[in-house]
Amino acid sequence: MSNPCIICVAITGSVPSKADNPAVPITVAEQIESTHEAFEAGASIAHCHVRDDNGTPTSDPDRFAALKEGIEAHCPGMIVQLSTGGRSGTGRDRGGMLPLSPDMASLSVGSNNFPTRVYENSPDLVDWLASEMITHDVKPEIEAFDLSHIVQATRMAADGRLKGPLYVQFVMGVKNAMPADEPIFDFYIETLKRLAPDAQWCAAGIGQAQLTVNEWSISKGGHTRA
Amino acid sequence: MSNPCIICVAITGSVPSKADNPAVPITVAEQIESTHEAFEAGASIAHCHVRDDNGTPTSDPDRFAALKEGIEAHCPGMIVQLSTGGRSGTGRDRGGMLPLSPDMASLSVGSNNFPTRVYENSPDLVDWLASEMITHDVKPEIEAFDLSHIVQATRMAADGRLKGPLYVQFVMGVKNAMPADEPIFDFYIETLKRLAPDAQWCAAGIGQAQLTVNEWSISKGGHTRA
Ligand SMILES: [Zn+2]
Ligand SMILES: [Zn+2]
Ligand SMILES: [Zn+2]
Ligand SMILES: [Zn+2]
Numbered sequence: 001m002s003n004p005c006i007i008c009v010a011i012t013g014s015v016p017s018k019a020d021n022p023a024v025p026i027t028v029a030e031q032i033e034s035t036h037e038a039f040e041a042g043a044s045i046a047h048c049h050v051r052d053d054n055g056t057p058t059s060d061p062d063r064f065a066a067l068k069e070g071i072e073a074h075c076p077g078m079i080v081q082l083s084t085g086g087r088s089g090t091g092r093d094r095g096g097m098l099p100l101s102p103d104m105a106s107l108s109v110g111s112n113n114f115p116t117r118v119y120e121n122s123p124d125l126v127d128w129l130a131s132e133m134i135t136h137d138v139k140p141e142i143e144a145f146d147l148s149h150i151v152q153a154t155r156m157a158a159d160g161r162l163k164g165p166l167y168v169q170f171v172m173g174v175k176n177a178m179p180a181d182e183p184i185f186d187f188y189i190e191t192l193k194r195l196a197p198d199a200q201w202c203a204a205g206i207g208q209a210q211l212t213v214n215e216w217s218i219s220k221g222g223h224t225r226a
Numbered sequence: 227m228s229n230p231c232i233i234c235v236a237i238t239g240s241v242p243s244k245a246d247n248p249a250v251p252i253t254v255a256e257q258i259e260s261t262h263e264a265f266e267a268g269a270s271i272a273h274c275h276v277r278d279d280n281g282t283p284t285s286d287p288d289r290f291a292a293l294k295e296g297i298e299a300h301c302p303g304m305i306v307q308l309s310t311g312g313r314s315g316t317g318r319d320r321g322g323m324l325p326l327s328p329d330m331a332s333l334s335v336g337s338n339n340f341p342t343r344v345y346e347n348s349p350d351l352v353d354w355l356a357s358e359m360i361t362h363d364v365k366p367e368i369e370a371f372d373l374s375h376i377v378q379a380t381r382m383a384a385d386g387r388l389k390g391p392l393y394v395q396f397v398m399g400v401k402n403a404m405p406a407d408e409p410i411f412d413f414y415i416e417t418l419k420r421l422a423p424d425a426q427w428c429a430a431g432i433g434q435a436q437l438t439v440n441e442w443s444i445s446k447g448g449h450t451r452a
Contacts, residue, residue: 110402111337111344112374113352118337120344123402147373148338148404155405176336176349178374179381183420187413194409 009035009043010204026051028063032070039075045223046071047081047106047141049088059089064097079103081141084129086119094125098132104167105133107140109156110149113176119145130161141202142168145177150188154195166199168192170222173209180209185216235261235269236430252277254289258296265301271449272297273307273332273367275314285315290323305329307367310355312345320351324358330393331359333366335382336375339402345371356387367428368394371403376414380421392425394418396448399435406435411442 025034028050035046048071050063068080081104084094098105107129108121133140140162142153150170156162170188172180185203192199202223205213217223251260254276261272274297276289294306307330310320324331333355334347359366366388368379376396382388396414398406411429418425428449431439443449 110339110372111346112372113337113347113349113378116349118344118346118348120337120346121339122344123339123342126339145374146336146338147410148371151405151407151410152339152402176378179377181377184373184377184417191410 009038009045010047010049026055028066028070031067032074035071035078036074039078043078045079045081045104046075047083049083049085057088059084059093059096061097061100064102065100068100068102081105084108085143086121091125092128095129095132098129098136098138101136102138104139104141106143106169107133108143108145108149109152110146112145112149115175119177127161130156134163139163139167142166143171144168144188145171145174147184147188147191150192151195154192154199157196164196164198166192166196168199168201170201170203170213171206172203172213173206180205180212182216185213186220189220189222235264235271236273236275252281254292254296257293258300261297261304262300265304269304271305271307271330272301273309275309275311283314285310285319285322287323287326290328291326294326294328307331310334311369312347317351318354321355321358324355324362324364327362328364330365330367332369332395333359334369334371334375335378336372338371338375341401345403353387356382360389365389365393368392369397370394370414371397371400373410373414373417376418377421380418380425383422390422390424392418392422394425394427396427396429396439397432398429398439399432406431406438408442411439412446415446415448 025031048067050058050060050067052058052060064082068082071078071080080102082097082102083106085106085108086094109126111121112119130140142149144150150168153162153166153168157164157166170185172178172185178184189201192201203213203217251257274293276284276286276293278284278286290308294308297304297306306328308323308328309332311332311334312320335352337347338345356366368375370376376394379388379392379394383390383392396411398404398411404410415427418427429439429443431437
């Protein structure tokens with residue numbers, strides 16, 4: 001690979017709570033501390049979720065602003081990526097932090113099933129989030145939970161709804177969505193390269209799939225989320 | 227191919243109305259007439275939607291019963307497949323006709339985007355529809371709008387939620403879902419055969435994709451929807 005390997009660290013996923021694991025960083029101060037450790041260990045992108053005072057996922061722009069400022073102060077040069085995922089809010093609230101102009105934000109461009117519900121990303125909401133990212137000069141990380149999401153991202157780049165080159169994350173291991181499957185992983189790469197030759201990609205394995213997907217990602221030339 | 231070619235006819239899709247095209251058969255009598263013509267022309271499966279008196283798509287079991295009886299009377303041996311798709315109802319209403327024990331019913335096993343909305347098939351609803359099909363001895367046609375839907379169907383067959391062998395329809399050409407793309411079509415076949423070697427498949431191209439997808443389907447050994 002000619003491009004340097006990017007290691008992406010997900011500081012606090014949207015699922016765990018202090019009750020599950022007291023070591024999970026939840027407050028902004030804890031998140032900044034743990035991001036700083038990952039930064040010193042070589043991580044270059046911080047993928048960020050935030051919580052309210054009760055530990056519930058939120059899209060509150062003020063929380064995101066505090067986290068972003070803290071990371072920028074303590075981890076100079078680290079890329080801050082804020083989540084617009086559906087676990088922390090609904091509708092346009094999910095994009096309320098985009099006016100902060102973080103370096104990057106996650107963007108889902110299609111819908112799929114999650115373990116117990118539908119992960120809803122309606123066409124209108126997707127287009128609105130994409131346009132907000134263009135307005136505020138935020139680079140999207142496309143979260144691809146299924147093959148059509150990759151195709152949709154390339155169409156959106158072709159018609160100007162997304163600014164290229166694309167950066168796509170393949171997400172595997174979510175129950176009722178795509179499992180970790182190596183031929184499918186390879187086909188994801190092949191399809192992305194065919195439809196958007198200048199695109200870059202990374203991959204995330206959820207739960208038990210994490211190590212397997214990291215290995216595939218490193219050996220096949222992608223970036224990794226730790 | 228050793229298995230005979232099955233031609234599947236979609237009598238009335240859920241989208242067109244008389245206002246769009248006065249020739250579209252809407253009443254049950256019109257639907258039976260047009261199914262009969264397709265049957266004489268060689269179609270062996272009738273994929274059925276029904277409308278209420280205003281022409282609005284419905285899941286009304288009485289309407290489905292009348293259509294099923296009419297097809298059985300006029301087209302002996304034709305396979306009747308009733309739609310449990312989400313355009314004609316919501317929640318468990320979508321499966322209200324399954325106690326009629328039609329030969330087949332359509333089944334979506336995942337969620338995806340449609341042109342203007344999310345096509346919602348929550349995990350609970352999918353599992354309930356699948357269990358109703360087992361209870362009433364209805365063979366599902368899996369409607370695969372994306373790659374993970376194929377994988378999910380093979381998982382459901384493996385753990386007993388679906389009775390094999392699987393019969394899967396690849397749907398292409400729906401805006402915001404999967405377009406008609408030949409390498410992806412080939413990979414759909416390859417993945418289905420890898421994960422469920424005894425499965426059969428057919429394909430439907432929506433709108434402008436119809437002829438292209440029919441040609442791929444015939445040349446690659448699938449069944450076709452006309
Ligand atoms: Zn990443
Ligand atoms: Zn996230
Ligand atoms: Zn069919
Ligand atoms: Zn249908």
